[in-house]
Amino acid sequence: MRLLIINPNISQSVTELIEAEARRTAAAGTEITMATAAAGVAYIETRFEALLGAHAAACIAGERAGSYDALIVAAFGDPGLAALKEALPVPVVGMTEAALMSACLLGQRFSIVAISARITAWYRETVAANGLLDRLASIRHLDRPLRDAGSVQEDHAARLLELCEAAVREDGADVIILAGAPLAGLARSVAERLPVPVVDGVSSAVRHAETLVALGVRKAREGSFAPPPEKPRAGLPAGIERLFQRD
Structure with missing residues (x-):
């Protein structure tokens, strides 16, 4: 294959x-x-x-x-x-459709954690295009400048974890989707620290x-x-x- x-x-x-x-x-x-x-x-x-x-x-x-x-x-x-x-x-x-389908198999409502504020409108429209807007609990995002797309995980690890936790406790998310290729692989390192399943788009x-x-x-x-x-x-x-x- x-x-x-x-x-x-x-x-x-x-x-x-x-x-x-x-x-x-x-x-x-x-x-x-x-x-x-x-x-x-x-x-x-x-x-x-x-x-x-x-x-x-x-x-x-x-x-x-x-x-x-x-x-x-x-x-x-x-x-x-x-x-x-x-x-x-x-x-x-x-990546989006795959992550959304995985999230829907794991829970009822999901939250997306993104790397910037500007990106959220496009993400919301993508969720709507997949017919899943009623299952979207929230989109939370970083609010700090990015040094480099490839270093987002390293530069903002603590804040990304905080956003995930807030999505669960404040927004009622059953599943977290870590959105964007710059966050590829992060789900593996934070899965044990979060109380709900975490979905990676690449995997x-x-x-x-x-x-x-x-x-x-x-x-x-x-x-x-x-x-x-x-x-x-x-x-x-x-x-x-x-x-x-x-x-």
């Missing part, structure tokens, strides 16, 4: 965090290939930045078409996820992707997730052009 995991931002340090957690989680025999956006932003906080991340993910997905059995979009908020599900013939899983996405491949699900040929129809096109990057081609 071959998984392609795409970090849609340009931070190699974040890709390394994602890869470490993915390899800790993956089943024996799963081959993991990482990819980092060549252009974009250091970490995604806004709708517009998510648009850039979606473009980067689509380019990479097309450039490497045929080399993976499932693809993971490794940014919380899942930039480009639905579009890639349309275009690709293999399962595509996003959830890896396991859900493995399950879909193992189930042998087929690509939709009709409906809203059928491949985009043929029509004239021009000026597209090679990777995106590849996604339109039918083998």
Whole structure:
């Protein structure tokens, strides 16, 4: 089983965090290939930045078409996820949808702990798009400047734990989701210190992707997730052009 995991931002340090957690989680025999956006932003906080991340993910997905059995979009908020599900013939899983599905299996209401205030509007819209807004207890976030996306866990460990505890005791969360690739792997280190389950988006996405491949699900040929129809096109990057081609 071959998984392609795409970090849609340009931070190699974040890709390394994602890869470490993915390899800790993956089943024996799963081959993991990482990819980092060549252009974009250091970490995604806004709708517009998510648009850039979606473009980067689509380019990479097309450039490497045929080399993976499932693809993971490794940014919380899942930039480009639905579009890639349309275009690709293999399962595509996003960190957010995977974390949300895991959380719903573990409890009724969940809280999301995020790395910035600006990011919360996009996260709330992503939860709504997944039809789960009524199960969202809260979104809590860091309120301090970030030195580097790859050092968030190191720089803000105590505050992140405080946010998790407040989500449980003040917001009534049954499950905590640690949101964003910069927090990949943190759930392992805080799980014993919190009174409710803690969900990691990367590990959830890896396991859900493995399950879909193992189930042998087929690509939709009709409906809203059928491949985009043929029509004239021009000026597209090679990777995106590849996604339109039918083998």
